[in-house]
Amino acid sequence: MPAKGSSAETQTEAERIAPAQVIEAIQRKADGFKARDRELLASQLEMEQAGVRPQESRTVGPEPREMAATLLNGMAIAADRDPTPGEELHKIIVERKAIEIALDALAGRENQARIIAAAEVLQESASDWREIVRQRAMCVLALRRVNAEAFAFRERIRRLARTNPNLICDVSSGPLFGPAVVGDHAYTYLEACVKAGIISRSEIDNAA
Known part of the structure; x- marks a missing residue:
């Protein structure tokens, strides 16, 4: 039997609290995405009210799903040059769509984590x-x-x-x-x- 405080016991304790930590991490990431989306929406409305129209960049940028994967991995979206106002508006719209996709993915992950957490609690109790x-x-x-x-x-x-x-x-x-x-x-x-x-x-x- 492993002694108290051994790596085996520590691993068991970590596994026991892992679902709650996963849920908390997912919620923190989702909150960050929602805050970013609010910022983007404010910028989008401001630009649209100023008469700016979205314009695709002359260089091919990432699609919303590719951008969503980048966001979920915690990576920043690189920019090769300063965009025009129209390109900036287009970029905002694409990023907001990517955030929407990322939030849907996080919701699925959270639901799965909650199912696992509930199953573990039921098994233990x-x-x-x-x-x-x-x-x-x-x-x-x-x-x-x-x-x-x-x-x-x-x-x-x-x-x-x-x-x-x-x-x-x-x-x-x-x-x-x-x-x-x-x-x-x-x-x-x-x-x-x-x-x-x-x-x-x-x-x-x-x-x-």
Whole structure:
């Protein structure tokens, strides 16, 4: 067994927090792209209001998808010379399109990271969830037992008084306090718990 603080333990801890770090890094990058897009939009509107029209550069520049890949890799977009106003506007429009593509890619990466993170949490806490499910099932069974006791108490008073007793807070119908019904939500839940091996058939029968 590796000693505390060993590389094996450190690696395990790193792997455990990796999904959260990935999500945080993706969100930081996306926030940076959104801030850049706001700057570009302001410049685009200013130039368009000044009557500038977009004009492609005389030299072939990167396509939006190529530029998006450059942005995602954290690389700067090189410029070979100072562009004309029309070329600058065209460049802004292309870069904003690249940011849109990059943000879509980041959204996909974030969704995938969240799926992985959720799967890891579920795997690590599966026993906790099973215990929660069991406790809920036991609450249903306990309510059934108490409902049966309430019925017996009510019937004992009714036989003595030969009339319906006026008991406080006495509810004897509905999904919570009525008799167990085959096929209702509680029945379906308990049957699912039995199938999953969370409770036994005898536990249900003993609560009847």
